Amino acid sequence: MEIRFEGRRALVTGAGKGIGREAVKALRAAGAEVVALSRTLEDLESLAQECPGVEIVCVDLMDWPATEAALSSIGPVDLLVNNAGIADQKSFLEITQDSFDRCFAINVRAVIAVSQMVVRQMIERGVPGSIVNVSSQISRSALKNFGVYCASKAALDMLTKVMALELGPQKIRVNSVNPTIVLTKMGHENWDDPEKAADFISHIPLGRFAEVDDVTNSILFLLSDKSAMTTGSCLFVDGGYLTS
Numbered sequence: 001m002e003i004r005f006e007g008r009r010a011l012v013t014g015a016g017k018g019i020g021r022e023a024v025k026a027l028r029a030a031g032a033e034v035v036a037l038s039r040t041l042e043d044l045e046s047l048a049q050e051c052p053g054v055e056i057v058c059v060d061l062m063d064w065p066a067t068e069a070a071l072s073s074i075g076p077v078d079l080l081v082n083n084a085g086i087a088d089q090k091s092f093l094e095i096t097q098d099s100f101d102r103c104f105a106i107n108v109r110a111v112i113a114v115s116q117m118v119v120r121q122m123i124e125r126g127v128p129g130s131i132v133n134v135s136s137q138i139s140r141s142a143l144k145n146f147g148v149y150c151a152s153k154a155a156l157d158m159l160t161k162v163m164a165l166e167l168g169p170q171k172i173r174v175n176s177v178n179p180t181i182v183l184t185k186m187g188h189e190n191w192d193d194p195e196k197a198a199d200f201i202s203h204i205p206l207g208r209f210a211e212v213d214d215v216t217n218s219i220l221f222l223l224s225d226k227s228a229m230t231t232g233s234c235l236f237v238d239g240g241y242l243t244s
Contacts, residue, residue, distance in 0.1 A: 003224045005032035010223070011077045012036055013061065013114060014084030016043025018184035019134060019215050023081050025051050026216045027223075035074050037061075037084070037114075061110035062102070068117060076125060077118045079223045082111045083134040087149045100148050107152035108159060115163065119172060128171035130223045133160050134215075135176040137238045153178075157234050164232030173231040175222045180238040181209045205240035 010027045014020035016038030024036045028051050037057045038044050044056040059070035061084055085107045088099045111133055122129040138146060139153035156176065163174040181187055181200065191197045191209065201207060218237050221227055236242060 001226060003030055003220050003226060005030045005079065005224070007031075008078040009033040009035065009076055010079035010081065011071075011074070011114070011118060012081040012083060013110070014038065014134075015047065016040045018186060019179075019182060019212060019219075020081070020083035021047055022212045022216050023083060023219055024054060026220055027079070027081075028054060030220060032079065035077070037070075061114070062105050064109070064113050067110070067113050071114065071117050076121060076127075078122070078127065078129055080115065080118045080129070080131045081134065081219055081223070082114060082131065084110060085134065085152075087146065089145050090148065091145050092147050095148055103148045103152050104155070107149070108155050111156060111159065115174075119167060119170075122172055123170050129173070130227075131163070131172065131174045132219050132222045133174070133176040134219070135160070135178045135234060137178050137180045137236060137241055139178060139234070140236075140242055160234065161232045168231055173222075173227070175227070175230060175232065176234045177215060177218045177222065178234050178236045178238065179210050179215045179218075180204065180241050182215055183209050183211055203241055203244045204238070205244055208239060210237055210239065 010032045012020050012024050015024050015036035024034050027034050035055045036047055039060040041058045044058055048054050048056050057070050059066050061067055088103050090099055133156055135156045136153040138150045139157045142150055160174055160176045181191055214237050218235055
């Protein structure tokens, strides 16, 4: 099943590293024009060199007015990947107002801000669209010391469903992908300890963590017309973790 996006423009947030960076490259390889957004200019510049033709936007999604200004002139967008996110590791009793506010600002509020801007121009143009929010397996499965992150991703799942419900009449589909631990650079850094990894993997029926391609392939499927009747869904890329 070949997926192509010629003639369509995509915006990917959190595009400097990990899943977002690979999603940009996969979309370009599939023929899309791509706008890559990150708060780190160095990451964007190296991505533009690695993937010629990618447009870059450097902005901190914590700043809603700055985000609006940065996105006001990027032109039409048909496909949106809300990938930007942070994971603040704190036990419940260590959670602070700042850590809570920052996590929800990036993982939930920024999705609202960016999606509103994209959706408004989709509706003005009278075109269909597809949005994928990058959530997590732990939106449904609690993990110690990640209380705020778990809560933010659970909120993102419900936001995804509400967006799908409200935007469906405009032919705009909204879904999420919910991966388990993904072997990005950060994933390797946190889970290369065999003993630590073995305990987690023992709960995954397929017996491994996710590779980045496992997630980007799911993102491309949900963005594409191959999933034309799918909206409001959370696609768990977890190797069966939630069935164990």
